[in-house]
Amino acid sequence: MDESFERAKEFFLAGVRHYEAGRYEQAHAQFEASLSFVPQRASTLMNLGATRIQLGRFEEAAEVLEEATEVDPSDAQAWAHLATALAELGRHEDALRCADKALALDAALASTWSVRGMLLRDLQRPQEAVESFRKAIERGADAPLHEYYIAAITGEAAPSQTPARYVQTLFDSYADGFEDHLVEVLRYGAPGILAGGLPQREWRSALDLGCGTGLMGEQLKPRVARLVGVDLSANMVGRARERGLYDDVVQADVTGYLASAKEASFELVTAADVFNYIGELAPVFDAVRRVLAPDGWFAFTVELTVAGADVELQPSMRYAHSRGYVESLATRCDFEVAALAEHPIREDQRQPIPGLFAWLRNPRT
Structure with a gap:
């Protein structure tokens, strides 16, 4: 097997371990090292983009995630992460388009239904936002948190305080x-x-x-x-x-x-x-x-x-x-x-x- 691919795989797996442990700076370095051996590998680009989101580097995340979706347009996770990055950049219409592409590929992505709901709320489309939040709940998202989102839009059944997870x-x-x-x-x-x-x-x-x-x-x-x-x-x-x-x-x-x-x-x-x-x-x-x-x-x-x-x-x-x-x-x-x-x-x-x-x-x- 090609030595470059083996080295890329080694760095990629190390990056995944760091990411899962919340060590995002280390994960970022490992994914970049992996790409130096095998450029334009979709899974590595996607993980690098996800790491940059965690680091708050949204512009850089969007760039690498756009590249990931060009390399592999069938990667639902890449479209989902791109939606998140664009949402953070205030590009709501573009982010909604990416969220819809992600969900067309994989309708089980609870977090993407949630992102879609937030985008629709910000775009003044409240009923569609409520529907997205409900779909997120159906797919396993944090029910009290999303019920809070729904209550803020509908004015119904508001909890006594904001869920701690949202504030944190x-x-x-x-x-x-x-x-x-x-x-x-x-x-x-x-x-x-x-x-x-x-x-x-x-x-x-x-x-x-x-x-x-x-x-x-x-x-x-x-x-x-x-x-x-x-x-x-x-x-x-x-x-x-x-x-x-x-x-x-x-x-x-x-x-x-x-x-x-x-x-x-x-x-x-x-x-x-x-x-x-x-x-x-x-x-x-x-x-x-x-x-x-x-x-x-x-x-x-x-x-x-x-x-x-x-x-x-x-x-x-x-x-x-x-x-x-x-x-x-x-x-x-x-x-x-x-x-x-x-x-x-x-x-x-x-x-x-x-x-x-x-x-x-x-x-x-």
């Missing part, structure tokens, strides 16, 4: 360019507004829920002796730790962390742009009330509902809450409402997203 995947993939996109593109300024509404005092301890990369922590650190951050995304936790603002950063969901915290642990709790991933806020308010010290403050934002319901799961897949709902929860939990203010939280498609900024005080003595 979203923010793990978003971590590298998070701050630039949030601040420069979406014009996000919630941390500065929240911090500006707090009393001008020194805090012994503060908890930053959904800390992300540390935008809120940056505002708090100069006035806080001990600052703890909590986030569900491993990549966000890593970025926050690298920033060096927090005394401790914990990977956990909001309710889970609060349940484990000691009573009266913090003088300040903040949650900037976090509750848009939690629908029912009563358990969170109860838990914050338990861990907040006497005369402690709870500062947070919510997106405001448009239709007037207390809680709405929007087509954006974010929850919105009414002002009345926030006020009623504050009363129920014996918080003193120090201030409420309405400001845009960010922009979406260049349109301001209406938000409510809240500063609550724990009056216990």
Whole structure:
């Protein structure tokens, strides 16, 4: 057998092992080495493209996956990965065309039905999106996650909060360019507004829920002796730790962390742009009330509902809450409402997203 083919096969199999173990940089090097011995091998091109997607190198992924589909137009996986890469690049129509080609070759690709549903949602074709999500469920996709997608479109049977898998995947993939996109593109300024509404005092301890990369922590650190951050995304936790603002950063969901915290642990709790991933806020308010010290403050934002319901799961897949709902929860939990203010939280498609900024005080003595 040809020596070049044997060497290519050796590198290819090593690449597969690295890929399956989540070692994407090593996998990338092995697949490129394999191609140096046997260029234009469709399976290697496809795997290299899939690896580049995992590395967030979507333009390069699309290039090599287009080559893979030219070499072997019958490879459903290559078309599926190309659809994903193009979707990440914002080329929705091209991505939909590739997803349809993949599914015509192999209708059992649950993840491709899911990608197709997201593309159709973004292309303002909601009913077709719902049908794609249902087909994904039929083919073994994560049912609670896809039912959440469907609920965001139809407004029916919304869960009490966003599935953890969705939040983790979203923010793990978003971590590298998070701050630039949030601040420069979406014009996000919630941390500065929240911090500006707090009393001008020194805090012994503060908890930053959904800390992300540390935008809120940056505002708090100069006035806080001990600052703890909590986030569900491993990549966000890593970025926050690298920033060096927090005394401790914990990977956990909001309710889970609060349940484990000691009573009266913090003088300040903040949650900037976090509750848009939690629908029912009563358990969170109860838990914050338990861990907040006497005369402690709870500062947070919510997106405001448009239709007037207390809680709405929007087509954006974010929850919105009414002002009345926030006020009623504050009363129920014996918080003193120090201030409420309405400001845009960010922009979406260049349109301001209406938000409510809240500063609550724990009056216990």
